[in-house]
Every structure is written in C-alpha cells, then in structure tokens.
Amino acid sequence: MEDVAVKAEGISKAYNGHRVLENISFQIEKGEVFGFIGPDGAGKTTLFRILSSLILPEKGEAFVYGLNVVDKYRDVRNITGYVAERFSLYRDLTVEENIRFFATVFGTTLSENYDLIKDVYRNLEPFKNRRAGRLSGGMKQKLALCRALIHRPQILLLDESTTGVDAVSRREFWEMLHKLKAGGMTIALTTSYMDEAAKCDRVALLYNGRIMKTGSPDGIADSFGLDLIQVRSQRLYAVKKELEKLPSAPSVSLFGDSVHVISGEKGLSLEDIEGFLKKRGFEDTQVERSRPGIEDCFLALSRGYKKKGTDGEGY
Amino acid sequence: MKRFAGFVIKEFLHIFRDYRTMVILFGIPVAQILIFGFVITNEIRDVDLAVLDMSRDEETRGITERVEASGYFTIQKRLESPGEIEAVLRSGTARAVIVFGQRFAERLPGEDKAQIQIVADASDPNTATLVTNYLNAIFTSYEMELVKPSPVPHLIETQERMVYNPNMEGVYMFVPGTMAMILMLICAMMTSITIAREKETGTMETLLVSPLRPFQIIAGKITPYIVLSFINAITILLLSYFVFGLPVHGSLVLLLAQCLLYTVMALSLGILISTVSNNQVTAMMISMFTLMIPTILLSGFIYPVENMPPLLQWLSYIMPPRYFIEIIKNIMIKGTGILFVWQQTLVIAAMTVVFVGASVLNFKVRLE
Numbered sequence: 001m002e003d004v005a006v007k008a009e010g011i012s013k014a015y016n017g018h019r020v021l022e023n024i025s026f027q028i029e030k031g032e033v034f035g036f037i038g039p040d041g042a043g044k045t046t047l048f049r050i051l052s053s054l055i056l057p058e059k060g061e062a063f064v065y066g067l068n069v070v071d072k073y074r075d076v077r078n079i080t081g082y083v084a085e086r087f088s089l090y091r092d093l094t095v096e097e098n099i100r101f102f103a104t105v106f107g108t109t110l111s112e113n114y115d116l117i118k119d120v121y122r123n124l125e126p127f128k129n130r131r132a133g134r135l136s137g138g139m140k141q142k143l144a145l146c147r148a149l150i151h152r153p154q155i156l157l158l159d160e161s162t163t164g165v166d167a168v169s170r171r172e173f174w175e176m177l178h179k180l181k182a183g184g185m186t187i188a189l190t191t192s193y194m195d196e197a198a199k200c201d202r203v204a205l206l207y208n209g210r211i212m213k214t215g216s217p218d219g220i221a222d223s224f225g226l227d228l229i230q231v232r233s234q235r236l237y238a239v240k241k242e243l244e245k246l247p248s249a250p251s252v253s254l255f256g257d258s259v260h261v262i263s264g265e266k267g268l269s270l271e272d273i274e275g276f277l278k279k280r281g282f283e284d285t286q287v288e289r290s291r292p293g294i295e296d297c298f299l300a301l302s303r304g305y306k307k308k309g310t311d312g313e314g315y
Numbered sequence: 316m317k318r319f320a321g322f323v324i325k326e327f328l329h330i331f332r333d334y335r336t337m338v339i340l341f342g343i344p345v346a347q348i349l350i351f352g353f354v355i356t357n358e359i360r361d362v363d364l365a366v367l368d369m370s371r372d373e374e375t376r377g378i379t380e381r382v383e384a385s386g387y388f389t390i391q392k393r394l395e396s397p398g399e400i401e402a403v404l405r406s407g408t409a410r411a412v413i414v415f416g417q418r419f420a421e422r423l424p425g426e427d428k429a430q431i432q433i434v435a436d437a438s439d440p441n442t443a444t445l446v447t448n449y450l451n452a453i454f455t456s457y458e459m460e461l462v463k464p465s466p467v468p469h470l471i472e473t474q475e476r477m478v479y480n481p482n483m484e485g486v487y488m489f490v491p492g493t494m495a496m497i498l499m500l501i502c503a504m505m506t507s508i509t510i511a512r513e514k515e516t517g518t519m520e521t522l523l524v525s526p527l528r529p530f531q532i533i534a535g536k537i538t539p540y541i542v543l544s545f546i547n548a549i550t551i552l553l554l555s556y557f558v559f560g561l562p563v564h565g566s567l568v569l570l571l572a573q574c575l576l577y578t579v580m581a582l583s584l585g586i587l588i589s590t591v592s593n594n595q596v597t598a599m600m601i602s603m604f605t606l607m608i609p610t611i612l613l614s615g616f617i618y619p620v621e622n623m624p625p626l627l628q629w630l631s632y633i634m635p636p637r638y639f640i641e642i643i644k645n646i647m648i649k650g651t652g653i654l655f656v657w658q659q660t661l662v663i664a665a666m667t668v669v670f671v672g673a674s675v676l677n678f679k680v681r682l683e
Contacts, residue, residue: 052524054682073680074526082524088517092332093325104321105525147521 005030005155005186006051010060013046013209020046022209024060028188028202033181036190037197037294038206039302044190045085047206048159051188052082065154081148085160087140091133095124095143098132099150106151116183117146119176138169145176156180158189162196174199194295203294207301217294224297229273230290231259233282242280243273251300262292262300318527322535329509330539340505344497344547348554351489359387359445365409367394370419374429378457382413387449404436411435411446423461479648490555491643492616495636497551498574499581499610502544504602506536506585511598514589520682529678533671537582541575544582548574564650573646573660577639580663583670584635590677610636638662 006028013021021043028034036044049055051062053073062069064076089098099121103110114121120142127135132143141161148156156177162170174196177187189200197203198217205212205220213220233239240259243252251262261273270287277285330336364382368375382388391409394400403409416422416430423429433450437443479487513519522532548571555561563570585602592598611617613627614636620628631637638659645651653660 049682054520054523056681056683077524078526080524084517084520086517086520088519088521090325090329090518091516093328097325097328101321101325102521102525105318105522105527107318107526 003029004063004066005032006034006062006064006188008051008060008062011047011050011057011062012059013043013050013055013057020209021050021057024209024211026204026211026214028186030186031181031184032201033177033187033189033199035197035200035203036188036206037192037194037203037298038190039192042206043209044206045159048082048157048188048190052080052157053077054082078151079154080157081151081153081155082157083141083144083148083159083161085163087132087144089132089140089143089147092131094129094131095135096128098143099146102147103150108151110150113150113152116152117149119179120146120149123172136169138165138173141165141169141173145173149180153185155186155188158187160190160192162191162193170196194293194298197294205298205301212301213297221292221294221297224292224300226292226296226300227263227267228290228292228296229261229263229268229270230288231261231273231277232257232286233259233277234284235282239277239282239285242277242282246273246276248272251303253296253299255295260290260292260296260299262296319531319535319538322527322531323538326509326535326539330543336505340501340543341547341550344501344551345554347497348490348493348551349558351493352555352559359442359449361389362387362411362442362446363391363409364388365392365394365400365403365412366390367397367400367412367414369417370415370421372420374420374423375415378415378431378454379413381457382450382453385449385453388446400434404434407436409436410439410442411450413450487561487644487648489616490551490559490561491640491647492614492636494548494551494574494643495577495614495639496607496610496616498544498548498578498639499584499606499636500602501547502540502578502581503585503588503606504599506540506582507588507592507598507602508595510536510586510589511592511595515594523680523682529675529680533586533674533678536586537579540582541578544578545571545575548578561647563647565646566652569653570643570646573639573642573656576660576663576667577635580635580667580670583667583674586674587670587677590674590679609634613637614640616640635663635666 004027006026008027009025011021011024012019024043024047036047038044046055050057051064051069053069053076056070065079067075067079069076090101093101099110103113123142124139124146127139132140135143145158145161148158162173165173170193177189178199181187189196191197200217202215203217203220204214213223215223231239231243236254236257236259240252240254243259243261246252246261246268248263248268251260253260261268270289274285274287277287330340366379368379379390383390392403394403394412397414400412400414403412412434414432414434416432419429419431431454433447435443435447510519513522527535552563552570556563584606588601588605589598592601609630613620613623613631614634615631616636620631620637623631642656642659642663645656649655
C-alpha cells in the first residue's frame with residue numbers, strides 16, 4: 001500500500017441522468033507516469049476533477065496518497081498539482097504576476113521552489129512581462145505547469161495538457177515530465193494523442209465512462225490480440241474507401257502512410273484483401289501483417305470491435 | 316496575511332488593467348450624480364401660460380403682471396374667447412390657461428365673489444399640480460394684500476416655513492438617493508461580476524485547488540472594492556457640495572463611517588449574488604433586477620414610501636437603501652447624530668452580517 005499514489009474504487013458519476021463514469025477502479029503507483037486515454041466525452045475530465053477534489057463522486061472512493069478526496073479534500077489539494085484542461089490562469093496578468101500570485105496563495109515564493117520549475121520557467125522568462133492571455137498555446141501550458149508545481153506537489157494531475165500545443169512544445173513538455181518523474185513525482189495525465197500514450201509507464205483506456213484496459217502501452221496492444229493488416233498504396237484514400245465496403249473488416253483507418261485493417265471474427269487473409277483490391281483496379285498495393293499499436297486498439301475499441309477470446313471485461 | 320495581501324494586489328491589478336471596469340467604477344457615479352442633479356427637479360421655471368381675461372380691468376391686469384413677474388411663468392398668448400382654450404392646450408402653446416370671470420374688479424369687494432379658473436394640461440400630472448399650486452400661491456398673496464387694509468382681517472393666516480431645506484431644492488432629495496443607488500450598484504454588481512468572471516474563465520478552479528479558504532477569497536475580493544467605493548462616496552459628496560451646494564450639517568466622520576458600513580453591506584450582497592450565478596451575465600442581470608429597480612422604486616428615493624400600497628411598504632422594509640437614505644438625510648441635512656439613526660445603522664449592520672454569513676456558507680468549495 002505504501003507504493004500507491006492514487007487508488008480509486010468503484011467510482012461512478014452521472015450528470016442529469018447521463019452516466020459519465022461507471023464503476024471506475026484503478027491504482028497508480030508512486031513515481032509512475034500514468035495516462036488515461038480516451039476520446040472526447042469518455043469521462044477523463046470528470047475523473048480528474050474527482051481526483052483533485054473539485055467534484056464529488058456519486059459512488060465509490062478515491063484516495064490520493066492515502067487521503068480520501070472527499071473528507072480530506074484540503075490535504076489532497078495541498079499535495080496535488082492540478083492543471084485543468086482549460087487555461088485557468090489570469091489572462092490579464094503577466095506571466096510573472098501570475099506565478100507570484102499563486103506562489104503567495106500557496107504560501108511559498110518563486111525563489112523557494114525555483115529549482116523545481118527552473119526548466120520550464122527558463123522558457124517563459126523572456127516573456128515574463130507579457131500578459132498570460134497573449135501567450136502561445138505551448139507557453140500557456142508551460143505557465144500552467146509552473147503554477148501547478150509552485151507548491152512542490154507530490155502528484156501532478158494534468159488534464160489534456162498538450163491539446164492544441166505544437167509538436168516541439170509537446171516534446172519539451174514531455175522531457176520536463178520525465179525529469180519530474182525522475183525526481184520522484186507521480187504524474188497522472190489524460191491525453192487523446194496516441195503517441196503520448198506510448199510515453200507513459202502505464203495507461204488506462206477509458207471509453208464511455210468505463211476503463212476498458214489497464215497496462216503498459218505495449219502490453220495493452222498485445223493483449224488485444226488484434227489481427228492487423230497494413231495496406232500501402234499511392235491512392236491511400238481511395239483504397240480506404242474501398243476497404244470499408246469489406247463486410248468482414250469492421251475497422252479500417254487511415255494512418256499516415258498506410259491503411260490499417262483490423263479483421264473481424266471471421267478473419268481476413270492477406271490474399272483476401274489483395275484479391276479484393278485487385279478486382280477493383282488497385283494494382284500498386286502492398287499488403288502485409290503488422291503489429292498493432294495502442295492507437296489501433298483504441299480505434300478498434302471505439303468502433304465497437306469485438307473479438308472472441310480477448311478479455312471481455314466491461315464490454 | 317501574506318496570502319490576503321497577495322490576493323488584494325491581484326484584484327487591484329485586474330481593476331486597473333481593465334479600462335471598462337475603471338469607467339464603470341468612476342465614470343458612471345460622476346455621470347449619474349450630475350444627470351440626476353440637473354434632471355430630477357421639483358422646481359418649475361418659465362412654464363408657458365395663456366390668459367383669457369373676460370374683464371380686462373385693473374385687478375385682472377394686476378394679477379397677470381404678478382404672475383409674469385414671478386419668474387415661474389411666461390404668458391405666451393392672450394385669448395379672446397373660451398373656445399380657444401382647448402386649442403392652445405392641445406397644441407402645447409400653453410401648459411395652463413388662467414381664466415378671469417366677468418366683472419372681476421366689480422365683484423371683488425362684494426358678496427358676489429370674483430372668479431378665477433385655472434385650466435391645466437394634466438397629461439403631465441406632476442407639472443399640472445405644481446403649476447396650479449404655484450398659481451394659487453400667487454393669487455392668495457394678491458388677495459391678502461387686497462384685504463389687509465379692510466377692517467375685517469382674515470381669521471386664519473397660514474405661514475409656511477420649510478425647515479432643513481428652506482428653498483425646497485431637489486438636490487436635498489436626490490443626493491442621498493443617488494448615493495444609495497450608486498454605491499449599491501457599483502459595489503454589488505462589480506463584486507458579483509468579478510467572482511462570476513473567475514468562474515467563467517476557469518480561474519476559480521485554480522483558486523479552489525489552492526489552500527485558500529472561502530473566507531479568504533471573499534475578503535480578498537471585497538477589500539479593493541471597499542477602498543474604491545469609499546473613494547466614490549467621497550466623490551459624490553464633493554460633487555454635491557461644490558456643484559449643487561448641498562451642505563453637510565452633521566458629523567462628517569459619522570457620515571463617512573455610515574458610507575463605509577453601507578458599502579460593506581452592498582459588497583457582501585454582491586458576493587452572495589455571485590455564489591448563485593455561474594457567469595457574468597447572470598450576475599449582472601440578478602444585480603440589476605434585484606438591486607437597481609427596487610433601490611430606485613422602493614427605497615423612498617423617488618416615490619415616498621408612505622404613499623405605497625401596504626404590500627410594497629412591507630417590501631421596502633427589506634430594502635437596505637431605504638435605511639441608508641434615512642441615515643444620510645438625517646446626518647447631512649438635519650445634522651443629527653448617531654442617537655437618531657442608531658436603529659437604521661443596526662439594521663444595515665445586521666444585514667451585512669447575514670449576507671457575509673450566507674455567502675461564506677453558500678460558497679462552494681467544489682465545482683458543483
């Protein structure tokens with residue numbers, strides 16, 4: 001139990017009769033980077049607001065470092081650095097004013113915790129007299145992270161922190177997170193970027209308010225036992241359109257330079273697909289089996305993919 | 316304490332950064348006091364009249380001259396026949412017509428009374444009433460002079476003396492009222508909006524996850540506005556003194572202390588409003604409808620409370636401005652001390668306690 005940073009047991013939550021979270025249970029270990037992946041509306045934000053004590057769960061209990069988020073919400077708030085999905089700092093105050101204000105509010109100063117935030121703050125320093133509302137998306141995110149770190153929390157809760165942030169800023173952001181992890185901080189985050197899921201120690205797939213799977217990114221991908229066929233062609237989009245007509249391929253998606261086909265219960269062979277495409281005049285296709293990534297699992301999941309023999313828990 | 320100071324500094328930064336807030340805070344009070352000062356008035360000046368004189372004798376000429384000389388009226392037209400009366404009133408050439416009966420001077424000394432008729436345009440009842448009252452006063456004084464030399468004196472002579480406001484100036488009425496209204500609006504509306512804005516922009520979420528307690532957030536929000544509203548109260552007093560010549564007969568310290576108390580009351584009401592509204596528009600609407608209109612209509616600012624139907628009179632008892640206006644009138648105009656207004660002061664103080672208490676209790680430490 002000493003290694004557990006967050007423990008959730010059977011959390012449920014509904015808004016106006018609409019179920020947002022359904023019997024969510026998980027554990028996050030101390031010093032872990034734990035990601036919640038799910039499409040919009042999966043319940044990620046609601047879950048993080050419950051963990052940060054901002055809303056009450058309807059059923060179930062959650063503990064952060066052993067503190068119940070309902071009864072001990074003050075203590076939870078003191079050890080938690082929560083970054084909301086929406087930029088929630090003062091847009092009309094400058095970068096420096098924001099940081100100083102929140103430092104005083106948390107009973108500390110910028111210089112006291114400078115060592116912790118210096119990596120992020122260094123990037124912000126050239127803009128310290130700029131109003132927060134005029135920062136770019138990446139800068140805003142860094143400022144929000146600085147704010148969340150100002151009181152040396154033991155756990156960071158980051159809700160969609162990299163959404164709408166450019167690739168370079170995202171990479172810097174992740175470097176920062178890994179440094180914080182190395183310093184012993186627990187980090188829980190939500191994301192809808194699949195490449196970020198792969199950077200987590202463990203992930204949980206959240207879909208329609210339920211946790212579908214928990215495990216290491218690779219482990220999850222493997223455990224799905226997806227039968228993935230990758231199709232390359234010069235005319236990717238047209239190929240995708242055609243493949244969608246295949247009755248036995250429930251999931252067809254366009255990935256950068258190829259089309260991923262996941263075969264259904266009946267199974268598809270490489271020859272089936274090659275033949276199918278050839279008949280429709282696609283000559284230049286390369287068809288091969290491939291190892292599914294977490295994104296494939298996720299897409300399959302969100303399209304209601306079912307396969308016998310996989311872990312049927314929850315769906 | 317350091318947290319509190321940090322919060323207050325932040326609030327001041329918000330206020331000074333947003334020029335619209337500054338305009339609302341300082342521009343509107345000045346504009347309102349000036350507008351009310353020059354527009355709301357019970358005095359009449361240069362009202363257009365017409366005269367139908369069917370006698371054309373010495374007395375009727377004397378009265379007509381007296382009316383003209385008063386400065387309140389201008390005689391626009393002399394009519395020839397009663398048939399013209401309707402036309403001048405309808406066209407707006409005159410607001411009222413004085414009609415002298417036939418053989419006016421002849422009838423004056425005798426039993427057969429001389430007759431004057433006032434036909435007033437009552438489509439604007441206030442002006443019509445004022446005009447007839449002023450004219451009556453002129454006629455009465457003329458009559459008094461006529462009968463003085465006669466051996467039979469009038470048995471009752473009314474002497475009017477208007478105490479506290481000898482010249483019946485409107486400024487005595489509107490300054491306390493405007494002050495009550497402006498402080499109420501500015502304080503309550505501004506605080507309710509500023510808290511609602513934190514909710515709207517999501518910064519409340521960040522404040523909530525901080526170790527700040529509800530009371531600290533509320534106190535930090537109120538303090539800057541106390542300072543600014545107090546400056547407003549002083550501005551209003553200075554304006555009414557220098558522009559409208561309204562004196563302060565009572566203790567200035569007591570007056571300012573009362574303003575301060577009223578300000579805190581209005582601010583805590585604003586906080587209470589913000590705890591039930593989730594965005595700035597709602598906060599503003601609630602402030603407008605629950606504060607501004609009742610303040611103007613039910614506090615006795617414009618319409619006397621005594622003339623209201625019983626239900627509205629009861630309602631006016633829960634209107635804080637009602638008490639504040641009484642206090643201000645007592646201190647400024649009558650020059651009385653705390654002994655005469657302690658009850659009203661106590662009512663406002665009690666309201667403040669209730670509002671602050673309700674706000675702290677109603678303040679949500681979570682998002683729902």
